[in-house]
Amino acid sequence: MKPRVATVWLGGCSGCHMSFLDMDERLIELADKIELVYSPIADVKQFPMNVDVALVEGAVSNNENEELAHLIRRNAKFVLSFGDCATTGNVTAMRNQFSPDEIIHRAYVELAEADPTIPSEFMTIAKLLPQAKPLHEVIPVDGFLHGCPPTPDQIWFAVSELLAGRTPVLPNAYLRYG
Amino acid sequence: MAILTLTINGEHVSGKDDESLLDIARQHDVHIPTLCHLDGLSDVGACRLCLVEVEGQSKLFPACTTKPQEGMVIRTDTERLKKYRRTIIELLASEGNHQCAVCVVNNHCELQNLAYDVDLQYVRFPYLYPKKELDATHEDFVIDRNRCVLCTRCVRVCHEVEGAHTWDIAGRGIDCTIIADMNQPWGTSASCTSCGKCVRVCPTGALFEKGQTVAEMEKQRDFLKYIVHARQKREWVAEQIEEE
Ligand code: SF4
Ligand code: SF4
Numbered sequence: 001m002k003p004r005v006a007t008v009w010l011g012g013c014s015g016c017h018m019s020f021l022d023m024d025e026r027l028i029e030l031a032d033k034i035e036l037v038y039s040p041i042a043d044v045k046q047f048p049m050n051v052d053v054a055l056v057e058g059a060v061s062n063n064e065n066e067e068l069a070h071l072i073r074r075n076a077k078f079v080l081s082f083g084d085c086a087t088t089g090n091v092t093a094m095r096n097q098f099s100p101d102e103i104i105h106r107a108y109v110e111l112a113e114a115d116p117t118i119p120s121e122f123m124t125i126a127k128l129l130p131q132a133k134p135l136h137e138v139i140p141v142d143g144f145l146h147g148c149p150p151t152p153d154q155i156w157f158a159v160s161e162l163l164a165g166r167t168p169v170l171p172n173a174y175l176r177y178g
Numbered sequence: 179m180a181i182l183t184l185t186i187n188g189e190h191v192s193g194k195d196d197e198s199l200l201d202i203a204r205q206h207d208v209h210i211p212t213l214c215h216l217d218g219l220s221d222v223g224a225c226r227l228c229l230v231e232v233e234g235q236s237k238l239f240p241a242c243t244t245k246p247q248e249g250m251v252i253r254t255d256t257e258r259l260k261k262y263r264r265t266i267i268e269l270l271a272s273e274g275n276h277q278c279a280v281c282v283v284n285n286h287c288e289l290q291n292l293a294y295d296v297d298l299q300y301v302r303f304p305y306l307y308p309k310k311e312l313d314a315t316h317e318d319f320v321i322d323r324n325r326c327v328l329c330t331r332c333v334r335v336c337h338e339v340e341g342a343h344t345w346d347i348a349g350r351g352i353d354c355t356i357i358a359d360m361n362q363p364w365g366t367s368a369s370c371t372s373c374g375k376c377v378r379v380c381p382t383g384a385l386f387e388k389g390q391t392v393a394e395m396e397k398q399r400d401f402l403k404y405i406v407h408a409r410q411k412r413e414w415v416a417e418q419i420e421e422e
């Protein structure tokens with residue numbers, strides 16, 4: 001059976017996923033080797049059971065991210081913090097010097113051009129956590145892929161190692177913040 | 179001045195009694211990580227990255243402020259020291275607000291290089307996200323305290339080399355901060371001559387020139403050698419100045 005791989009988009013800009021797509025023709029090789037069971041680029045609503053590898057982009061920024069993070073930990077064997085926002089909080093955590101109320105007010109009232117309304121009545125909208133956190137502060141993580149975003153080569157290396165059944169020990173040359 | 183013999187990581191070496199352990203280690207190609215130290219400035223032992231073990235002593239010594247003694251036996255690379263160095267870098271990261279991706283010195287930063295040196299995969303301590311002030315009131319420069327690692331290089335270069343003494347440290351612990359003059363906006367400082375020395379010696383993106391964007395700023399620190407050389411030896415070394 002092919003390894004079941006998931007990629008997840010938490011509080012990030014999707015840049016790490018763009019870099020994943022930048023693996024170009026290597027994606028074709030990858031498509032033969034894995035089963036992509038969950039991803040922002042696949043139409044799957046529910047994070048599935050028995051995932052072998054999960055690449056998680058972004059910081060844990062709202063209650064939905066937090067729930068999903070715990071679900072990923074329960075259902076996936078290997079969880080990889082994918083990029084700087086997942087690893088350090090990075091740009092997503094720049095809001096942490098302000099309270100969620102200050103941020104929501106800034107976004108929906110101060111910067112609104114028309115109809116300054118705070119969408120608090122909508123129960124379907126996720127609630128900001130007091131602070132955005134790196135993934136490993138919320139769940140145990142098995143590995144880290146650095147960079148904002150990680151380069152396609154870094155991603156290819158990590159994924160190839162995982163598919164070969166090895167824990168990716170990323171060479172120091174790939175250690176790169178920013 | 180006397181010549182002493184000591185042992186660094188099992189090798190016999192010699193050094194002068196008025197040099198620091200760091201100087202002697204470097205002369206013998208022994209790499210000790212440093213952050214607050216900068217050639218040309220006085221040493222204050224602020225960052226503790228250069229700590230070394232001295233045989234027969236239970237406490238650790240900062241190599242930059244410790245003078246050699248005859249027969250000293252020193253270790254610079256034990257597992258204990260590596261662990262402490264990693265911990266220091268993690269504490270620096272968690273006590274500031276570092277977003278390398280949007281920082282002016284991204285890829286030219288001494289803190290980043292130190293993190294790579296200790297193979298920092300992630301920070302084990304919770305990030306504190308302290309509220310820090312950015313001051314852009316100076317005509318040419320900005321101080322962004324979010325990126326400051328309190329190495330005090332700026333304080334020392336301004337006092338010791340420029341002679342202006344604009345910068346100082348205020349507060350304690352997590353509230354410790356670099357201030358201009360009487361804790362006022364930098365742009366209103368009467369002592370600052372706008373020489374830019376502090377900006378050049380700053381190891382991080384805490385001090386930068388206006389108009390610089392992400393990853394654009396590369397600090398030129400060599401100038402300090404020439405100024406200090408000129409002061410001490412009373413001569414300007416022409417070709418080096420041209421290089422500058
Ligand atoms: S000062 Fe260095 S470590 Fe801090 S954000 Fe800038 S590049 Fe990153
Ligand atoms: S610009 Fe020069 S005078 Fe002004 S604070 Fe910096 S070092 Fe001191």
Ligand code: SF4
Nearest residue numbers: 326327329330332380
């Ligand atoms: S502003 Fe820069 S040079 Fe000054 S203490 Fe902070 S990090 Fe060091």
Ligand code: FES
Nearest residue numbers: 223225226228242
């Ligand atoms: S370099 Fe010696 S304590 Fe900072």
